[in-house]
Amino acid sequence: MGKRYSELQPDQIGFIAEQHLFFVATAAPGGRVNLSPKGMDSLRVLSPRRILWLNLTGSGNETAAHLALEPRITLMWCSFTVRPLILRAYGMGRAVHHGDSDWAGLAAELPDQPGARQIVDVAVDLVQSSCGFAVPFMDFRADRPVLRDWATAKGAEGLRSYWDERNRQTIDGLPTGIEANL
Structure with a gap:
């Protein structure tokens, strides 16, 4: 049975730190729901109610x-x-973006990864755990x-060019704000 929490618990923060993979879901009003797998060393829990992750170029x-x-x-x-668990953090x-005044301070909390496009700053307002009994066993070999x-x-210039050509709009035609990085 699922349990709800107002913030991440210490054992949940430890669980997150052990994971090599997480998923992100968002949706614009009236648009498609986006669900993306994320990996590499790109996420940090700053507090029980705050998570940062580095949105790498894709x-x-x-x-x-x-x-x-x-x-x-x-x-x-x-x-x-071994431990069956599904953990979700809901929030805002x-x-x-690189040009935003708080980029440097937030980037200092995260690993330096090539292709860093944005930092996503999440204010957690609900945490839910559930059993994960149907999730298969799988072994981690390595990051790709x-x-x-x-x-x-x-390189930096090539990434800016890629962002300009490929990351300006969503699949629904919405602006992404990437021009702040150009």
């Missing part, structure tokens, strides 16, 4: 656009190892180096 940029219009966000982790998020290698090879 083919889409749905989250930033959705949060600009509707700040609701859900983060989810699930255990693929905002995308912080492809995104890191690709972003490093692109």
Whole structure:
């Protein structure tokens, strides 16, 4: 049976730190729901009610656009190892761009990853845990180096060009705010 909490509990924060994968869900009013898997070393729990994650460059940029219009966000982790658990953090998020005044302070809380596009700052207002009994066992081998290698090879100018060409609009045609990084 699921349990609800007003904030992350210490054991839940520990569980999050152990995970190699998490999922992010957002939706703009009237638009498609976006659900994305995230990995690499890109997330930090700053407090029981605050989470930061580094939004790395990818083919889409749905989250930033959705949060600009509707700040609701859900983060989810699930255990693929011994302890069966699904954990969701619900809250309000905002995308912080390179040119924003609080970028440097927030970036200092996160690992330096090539291709960092935005930082998503989440204010958690509800946490829910559930059993995860149907989640299969899976073993972690390693992070894929492809995104890191690709972003490093692109360099800063190449990434800005990619953002300009591929990350300005969502699949629903909504502006992502990426021009703040150009």
